Amino acid sequence: DVKVTQSSRYLVKRTGEKVFLECVQDMDHENMFWYRQDPGLGLRLIYFSYDVKMKEKGDIPEGYSVSREKKERFSLILESASTNQTSMYLCASSLGTLTGGYTFGSGTRLTVV
Amino acid sequence: GENVEQHPSTLSVQEGDSAVIKCTYSDSASNYFPWYKQELGKRPQLIIDIRSNVGEKKDQRIAVTLNKTAKHFSLHITETQPEDSAVYFCAASTGYNKLIFGAGTRLAVHP
Numbered sequence: 631d632v633k634v635t636q637s638s639r640y641l642v643k644r645t646g647e648k649v650f651l652e653c654v655q656d657m658d659h660e661n662m663f664w665y666r667q668d669p670g671l672g673l674r675l676i677y678f679s680y681d682v683k684m685k686e687k688g689d690i691p692e693g694y695s696v697s698r699e700k701k702e703r704f705s706l707i708l709e710s711a712s713t714n715q716t717s718m719y720l721c722a723s724s725l726g727t728l729t730g731g732y733t734f735g736s737g738t739r740l741t742v743v
Numbered sequence: 744g745e746n747v748e749q750h751p752s753t754l755s756v757q758e759g760d761s762a763v764i765k766c767t768y769s770d771s772a773s774n775y776f777p778w779y780k781q782e783l784g785k786r787p788q789l790i791i792d793i794r795s796n797v798g799e800k801k802d803q804r805i806a807v808t809l810n811k812t813a814k815h816f817s818l819h820i821t822e823t824q825p826e827d828s829a830v831y832f833c834a835a836s837t838g839y840n841k842l843i844f845g846a847g848t849r850l851a852v853h854p
Contacts, residue, residue, distance in 0.1 A: 661840055661841075663841065663842075665844075670752070670846060670847075671846055672749070672832060672844045672845055672846040672847045673787075673832065673844040674844075675841060675842075675843065678841050680840070686841075688841070689744065689843075720786070720787070724840060726840060727840070731777045731779075731789040731792055731842075732777075732779075732787075732789065732842060734786040734787050734788075735786060736785075736786050737786060
């Protein structure tokens with residue numbers, strides 16, 4: 631019954647590595663989002679996409695990029711991982727009208743050492 | 744851009760009491776306000792939402808109220824139970840259907 635799948639639950643990467651976080655949804659949703667969740671800061675929007683090959687910056691895009699080559703898949707890329715990118719990363723998807731709100735993935739806890 | 748403030752950051756109640764969490768938003772164009780519940784180690788789940796053409800919505804023990812003039816909305820949980828213990832997030836939508844979230848409220852319900 632899982633509808634938004636994130637490829638990894640836990641990741642440990644070294645400073646300077648290029649990191650790929652993958653998200654796949656099977657609900658034919660137009661919109662997809664990447665957030666990071668940190669204690670006391672809530673969920674902060676990194677990037678989002680409202681169509682294939684379309685992307686928009688969120689509130690904290692620095693140090694990240696994204697790719698959406700297919701409707702069901704939205705990838706978050708850390709070009710050169712840094713320790714301040716240690717966080718929980720949540721992917722979400724929604725219909726264009728936001729009917730039913732977001733469906734979230736289970737999250738990827740990334741630790742950069 | 745949109746900013747959402749949420750209070751309190753932590754809330755402790757006795758089982759059976761009511762709990763109220765409040766949020767304010769800055770963008771008067773926001774038109775959709777969902778609330779999410781996140782249990783420990785799990786993904787956030789939508790529990791209730793309201794659109795700007797409605798002032799109040801109820802679903803069993805949960806209700807949300809919206810005051811567009813004051814730009815604030817609130818979550819009300821009545822007859823709280825231990826399984827209501829979780830982190831609750833409010834959010835507001837602004838442009839391209841993206842959501843801006845509050846910082847979260849950790850609710851603890853004590854038996």
